[in-house]
Amino acid sequence: MSAVEVFVPQELGEESPRPKLRLVTLDTSATRWPVGDTLALRRASRARMLQRRRRTLVLFAGVCAVVVLAWPGAAFGGATGAGLPTDLASSSTLGSGIEYVVQPGDTVASIATLMNPLNPHAARLVLVRALHSSVVVTGEHILIP
Numbered sequence: 489m490s491a492v493e494v495f496v497p498q499e500l501g502e503e504s505p506r507p508k509l510r511l512v513t514l515d516t517s518a519t520r521w522p523v524g525d526t527l528a529l530r531r532a533s534r535a536r537m538l539q540r541r542r543r544t545l546v547l548f549a550g551v552c553a554v555v556v557l558a559w560p561g562a563a564f565g566g567a568t569g570a571g572l573p574t575d576l577a578s579s580s581t582l583g584s585g586i587e588y589v590v591q592p593g594d595t596v597a598s599i600a601t602l603m604n605p606l607n608p609h610a611a612r613l614v615l616v617r618a619l620h621s622s623v624v625v626t627g628e629h630i631l632i633p
Contacts, residue, residue, distance in 0.1 A: 582599070582602045582603045582632050583632065584632060584633060585631070585632065586631075586632045587629055587630070587631055587632070588602075588629070588630045588631075588632055589627065589628070589629055589630075590625060590626055590627060590628045590629075590630060591626065592626045594624060594626070595624065596612055596615055596616060596622050596623070596624055597612055599615060599624065599630070600612035600615050603615065603632060614633050615630075615632075617633075618631075618633040
């Protein structure tokens with residue numbers, strides 16, 4: 489940018505018949521204007537970024553919910569075939585799917601008590617239904633239901 493300035497010389501004793509013109513330029517290096525996107529563009533970009541973050545968070549929460557709901561029910565307090573809670577069945581000596589060899593003196597009731605110490609009656613009913621009999625023989629292999 490430039491401008492024109494009227495310059496009247498102040499010389500000693502001499503009058504100039506007409507003033508002289510001098511070209512004045514503006515120093516642009518001192519004034520720095522911001523370079524880059526405008527404020528509106530930066531705000532729009534930030535809004536899009538926040539929207540992407542929200543979508544990602546919702547997607548992550550959805551995937552976590554699906555995983556938790558698809559997890560096996562036994563992990564959340566399900567029950568075994570003998571009516572025993574899974575946490576107690578895993579700590580007992582006889583759990584579902586174990587093959588038990590009948591020892592001398594064992595009865596269906598004693599085996600049911602080993603299967604479910606909290607409710608041996610329910611375990612006995614399941615065992616009788618699985619064996620189709622209420623009698624066990626020493627040395628017999630029983631698959632615990």
